[in-house]
Amino acid sequence: MPATPSAASPPTPPLLGLRPLSPILIGDGMLRLHHALLDLLATLAPGDWQRPTAATPWTVKDMVAHLLDTDIRRLSAQRDRQPAPPPPQPIENYAALVDYLNLLNAQWVAAARHISPRLLVEFLAVTGPALHALLSAIDPHAPARVAVAWAGETTSVHWFDMAREYTEKWHHQQHIREAAGAPLLDGPEWLGPVLATFARALPHAYRAVAAPSGTVVVVEIPGPAGGRWTIVREAAGWTLWEGAPAQTNAWLRLDADTAWRLWTKGLARVDAEARLQVTGERELGRPLLDLLAIMA
Numbered sequence: 674m675p676a677t678p679s680a681a682s683p684p685t686p687p688l689l690g691l692r693p694l695s696p697i698l699i700g701d702g703m704l705r706l707h708h709a710l711l712d713l714l715a716t717l718a719p720g721d722w723q724r725p726t727a728a729t730p731w732t733v734k735d736m737v738a739h740l741l742d743t744d745i746r747r748l749s750a751q752r753d754r755q756p757a758p759p760p761p762q763p764i765e766n767y768a769a770l771v772d773y774l775n776l777l778n779a780q781w782v783a784a785a786r787h788i789s790p791r792l793l794v795e796f797l798a799v800t801g802p803a804l805h806a807l808l809s810a811i812d813p814h815a816p817a818r819v820a821v822a823w824a825g826e827t828t829s830v831h832w833f834d835m836a837r838e839y840t841e842k843w844h845h846q847q848h849i850r851e852a853a854g855a856p857l858l859d860g861p862e863w864l865g866p867v868l869a870t871f872a873r874a875l876p877h878a879y880r881a882v883a884a885p886s887g888t889v890v891v892v893e894i895p896g897p898a899g900g901r902w903t904i905v906r907e908a909a910g911w912t913l914w915e916g917a918p919a920q921t922n923a924w925l926r927l928d929a930d931t932a933w934r935l936w937t938k939g940l941a942r943v944d945a946e947a948r949l950q951v952t953g954e955r956e957l958g959r960p961l962l963d964l965l966a967i968m969a
Contacts, residue, residue, distance in 0.1 A: 813835070
């Protein structure tokens with residue numbers, strides 16, 4: 674697990690201008706996101722369902738089916754205690770877990786091509802509120818059912834897992850909206866929690882950087898949905914804080930659109946690097962380009 678300060682017992686910031694991280698409490702954001710999806714789907718023409726998305730080879734219909742799958746899988750396992758089928762081979766590392774999840778996703782999407790768009794929407798109208806009711810009833814500081822692996826965690830608290838679930842549903846809905854030519858949900862009320870959640874992966878992204886103790890890297894995403902986060906190299910590893918100190922080794926700036934696309938594999942690394950602004954040690958900007966906030 675990365676050395677990320679706990680909101681329950683915040684440590685003393687190592688530098689002036691830094692603050693301990695606050696929990697990302699999604700609240701009813703998941704339900705609002707669900708209703709935005711249903712409103713969008715109600716406007717689609719028959720041909721829109723077959724439009725390609727950025728997640729090739731999936732179409733809009735495939736992506737909607739995937740969102741339904743994530744609802745069904747979680748409700749079945751967490752609410753109804755339905756045992757999952759055993760994987761075809763033991764999951765012994767991160768790569769094996771990603772392969773297994775990709776297999777599950779592909780199997781469902783292939784099977785769901787027999788389901789009509791109307792039925793997909795009707796199913797989502799049931800599963801969306803049910804999932805929100807399940808997740809919102811849990812103490813946000815209780816242990817999560819699964820860890821947020823892309824942040825390097827082996828155990829997580831529930832609010833972080835719920836925030837991760839929100840980011841997945843948000844960025845897949847962005848794929849649908851782009852493919853259908855609909856407005857993106859990029860206002861701060863939508864995108865702000867996504868970027869704050871993705872930022873939790875910064876210590877994990879820098880885990881292999883053996884910088885001297887006291888090295889400071891600021892990541893800034895300008896605009897109302899963004900923020901400033903700082904990682905500091907300490908004896909036990911990198912720690913993550915909100916805010917920015919006066920003295921840094923590197924100050925990295927990415928616009929919000931570039932950040933979320935890069936961290937969900939929606940933008941080539943070379944294109945993102947051209948947009949990354951670095952003040953200070955440029956080498957300290959490279960791990961930012963490798964951060965992934967999805968299971969990939």
